[in-house]
Amino acid sequence: MKREGGQATRPQGASTRAVHAGMHPHAAGEAVTTPIAQTTTFFNDPAPAGEVLYTRYGTNPNNIVVNRKLAALEGAEAAIVVGSGMAASSLALLAHVHAGDHIVAANSLYGGTLTLLKRDLPLLDIETTFAEPRDFEAAVRPNTRALFIELPVNPTLRIPDLRPLGVLAKKLNIPLLVDATFATPINFRALEHGATVVIHSATKYLGGHSDVTAGAVVGSAGMVEMVREKMKSFGAVLDPHACWLLERGMKTLALRMQRHNETAFALARWLEMHDAVAKVHYPGLESHPDHIVARQLFSAFGGMLSLVVRGGDDAALRVVERFELIAVAPSLGGVESLVSMPRFTSHAALTSEQRQALGIDDGFIRLSIGIEDFEDLRYELQHALEAES
Ligand SMILES: *Cc1c(COP(=O)(O)O)cnc(C)c1O
Numbered sequence: 001m002k003r004e005g006g007q008a009t010r011p012q013g014a015s016t017r018a019v020h021a022g023m024h025p026h027a028a029g030e031a032v033t034t035p036i037a038q039t040t041t042f043f044n045d046p047a048p049a050g051e052v053l054y055t056r057y058g059t060n061p062n063n064i065v066v067n068r069k070l071a072a073l074e075g076a077e078a079a080i081v082v083g084s085g086m087a088a089s090s091l092a093l094l095a096h097v098h099a100g101d102h103i104v105a106a107n108s109l110y111g112g113t114l115t116l117l118k119r120d121l122p123l124l125d126i127e128t129t130f131a132e133p134r135d136f137e138a139a140v141r142p143n144t145r146a147l148f149i150e151l152p153v154n155p156t157l158r159i160p161d162l163r164p165l166g167v168l169a170k171k172l173n174i175p176l177l178v179d180a181t182f183a184t185p186i187n188f189r190a191l192e193h194g195a196t197v198v199i200h201s202a203t204k205y206l207g208g209h210s211d212v213t214a215g216a217v218v219g220s221a222g223m224v225e226m227v228r229e230k231m232k233s234f235g236a237v238l239d240p241h242a243c244w245l246l247e248r249g250m251k252t253l254a255l256r257m258q259r260h261n262e263t264a265f266a267l268a269r270w271l272e273m274h275d276a277v278a279k280v281h282y283p284g285l286e287s288h289p290d291h292i293v294a295r296q297l298f299s300a301f302g303g304m305l306s307l308v309v310r311g312g313d314d315a316a317l318r319v320v321e322r323f324e325l326i327a328v329a330p331s332l333g334g335v336e337s338l339v340s341m342p343r344f345t346s347h348a349a350l351t352s353e354q355r356q357a358l359g360i361d362d363g364f365i366r367l368s369i370g371i372e373d374f375e376d377l378r379y380e381l382q383h384a385l386e387a388e389s
Contacts, residue, residue, distance in 0.1 A: 021072030037240050063081060066081050067080055077224070080216065080231065083215065084203065085202065087234075095229070096174075101126055102128070106160065108158070147168070149176070149177075154304075157283050159290040180198050181201040184205045200218070201214075210329075261300035264369040279308040283302065306364060308363045310363065320365060326377070330346075337369055339368075343355060
């Protein structure tokens with residue numbers, strides 16, 4: 001029996017929302033999980049009126065449930081899942097900028113986003129100026145129609161303060177788009193700090209099991225409808241089965257993040273004391289240049305952690321080659337720990353000097369800390385670093 005003023009009227013915690021938000025009401029005979037609506041279309045009236053209509057429109061029940069769940073986690077009016085993180089970034093931008101418009105974007109962004117801004121959007125006569133987020137105001141032009149940042153930044157985990165950018169965006173009456181993939185809504189709710197549009201590669205923590213490619217755009221209902229229109233035109237919908245996998249992953253998001261946060265923080269502290277380690281990049285550490293901002297904006301500091309091996313690039317490669325549990329793969333946010341070396345992946349096109357200018361010293365290793373036991377990961381790192389001390 002439902003009580004007056006019951007669960008629906010009190011604010012629920014993130015774990016509860018991750019499990020329950022967006023789901024259909026409890027009713028005898030109904031499936032506890034969301035059935036996969038493996039269909040391209042739905043029976044309807046001659047003049048369609050219902051919310052559920054056609055799968056490419058993202059109006060399949062599997063899309064609707066996962067949209068509501070994500071909106072509830074972000075504290076947003078609405079959300080829309082799309083085919084990938086890059087679909088989320090490109091559709092969110094195309095919903096706000098048109099031919100002749102200008103974007104101001106952060107210097108440090110995901111490689112795919114840089115390619116979109118540098119190579120593809122100029123073909124549509126949309127130009128971008130890249131700047132340090134604190135210098136955005138000087139880069140604004142009369143035709144600037146969007147500000148774009150990412151945080152924490154890969155792989156140094158720098159955290160640009162979005163609050164002054166939110167004020168700037170408001171003053172100019174343009175949107176501030178924030179790719180918050182590394183943070184997740186469990187650690188950081190960008191809309192509460194001045195973001196207009198939140199972007200996620202749901203391929204990472206939201207899915208959480210390295211088994212589904214997806215993206216999401218979160219914000220006001222009106223904005224999400226603008227993104228939906230672009231999604232319909234460009235055809236970047238997320239299919240029902242992928243939505244179902246994402247929904248299943250998101251139910252444990254809060255639980256997984258708690259473990260990612262705890263283990264990464266403990267390993268960061270441990271690594272900082274290690275003789276073979278020159279530097280640890282982790283926003284929870286007092287030594288991190290944005291630690292104060294991180295404490296103000298984040299409820300926890302995430303599962304990403306980077307370290308610099310004292311012996312440089314060759315030593316770092318030997319360390320990575322000694323890993324047994326931690327696999328080399330160019331992604332992050334899954335239950336399994338992964339390692340990558342930016343000089344071979346995201347920052348391969350740069351010289352050592354150019355990387356250093358971005359804070360990526362020789363010997364740099366990026367870790368995505370999974371949900372394995374702390375002791376097993378510590379043992380692995382200790383064993384791998386031992387010979388370099
Ligand atoms: C992976 C990633 C993307 C792109 O996501 P896909 O799902 O691979 O398209 C965008 N931004 C960040 C920060 C990412 O880590």
